[in-house]
Amino acid sequence: MGFWDYVGSYREKLLFDAYQHASAVLQCVVVATVAGVAIGVVTYRREWAAGLATTTTSALLTVPSLAMIGLLIPVVGLGVAPTVIALTLYGLLPVVRNAIVGLRGVDPALVDAAKGIGMSRARRLLRVELPLAWPPILTGVRVATQLLMGIAAIAAYASGPGLGNEIFRGIASLGSANALNQVLAGTLGIVVLALLFDAAYVLLGRLTIPRGIRG
């Protein structure tokens, strides 16, 4: 069976896996972004706290994903739970780091000016600092998404959802006629998803980055 015949005859299953892959990654990225920006906001003004946040999250990223999933399985079992926890943790580092760097990069004179016209701390953060720090944060989110696409594939080994299942089915049936088709379908599917997400982020950047600071 040729590759396209394979894709044709298993279209529904592949689409379902792709949908689950994208949805798992997207949800975890959203959670990681919210949590990561929150960590950034809390820590960026204190040297030691920001250092601690970056060191902890980068140590997390040093941990190989299969080992992370391996350590989560005894605690939360197989399936969706270890996948979601691992993906969210791995998504944190790029977001936290870029949030801290972005918030620190805001010109203090602007913050001072905002204070001068009577903005409260919360309003300064929401109206001035976060919008100015948004481009690097968005870059972090993009990096996190690419990272999670690959890690989600590995999570399929712990009975997680998504296109990784295609790849592992192929590995399990090495030598059979469909092994190559399965692995290829899973791998290319993830590449396509990653590129689609990337395009979506370019668009999102156009829509959300304030006009005044667009490069």
Added chain:
Amino acid sequence: MSAPPDAAADAASTAAGAPDASGLARSSGPAAGGSGHPAGAPGEGPPPYGARPSRISTRKLTVLPSLLVVVLLGTWLWFRQAELDAISANALANGQVWLALRQHIALTALSTFFVLLIAVPLGVLLTRRRFRAATPFVRAVANAGQATPAIGLLALLVIWLGIGRTAALIGMIAYAVLPVLSNTMAGLRANDPTLLEAARGIGMSPAEVLVRVELPLAVPLILAGVRTALVLNVGTATLAAFGGGGGLGVLITTGITNQRMPVLVLGSVLTVALALLVDWLASLAEVLLRPRGLQEGP
């Protein structure tokens, strides 16, 4: 929809940025919104001779190793009292744990060696004027490569080359070459052009400029690339188990498929400890091998 030229420029900016953040380079890099300062830019001169303060704080030297000792000791103590059934005992008997650990280290070391052998010269070559035209092509390949999942790449290689260590090694090398390559290229490009101009002005040949000025200035970024490669390779080496390449991934996969938690936990703890140790050693090397004139801070 998005205009092609802009999209290309944007993709290009992340090609340099993405490996930096995802590859956990510690310096604030291009991904951090352009706050990365080019190597060699700071105006302060080298520290006075004679006064050579220690470059590494004791905290950096002690915290991680002691943490690792505690974790490994804890695992060992837990194992001594744990009751292993036949399947678990079988999976761990006859020095298989040591074998897996040795295989893992060998895979990591070998692949890192080849990654550096390929990526650094290629980075030098691609930043020469003659090959500038090839840069967009390399960027495109790097972007597509970044989107490819490691496990998929490895599985394809296993189908192509057969089960064994070769397929795993090639997959690991292919996967880590891209981040190191773009790190090297970014490092060489960030060099202050006036310095290169000055070097040419005092009569250095292009080869001399490269060896005596450009490469020393790019050392910090190249070292960051080495660290990235090492950490990535420790991680992808766990996937070698799926292609019959051995390594600590064998313990993890055996633990998952047989539902034996002791095997799974031991494999995972050892992998994590190895990854953190390798990263720590690489971070020490990063500080120690950096040219004195380029030291950060006081």
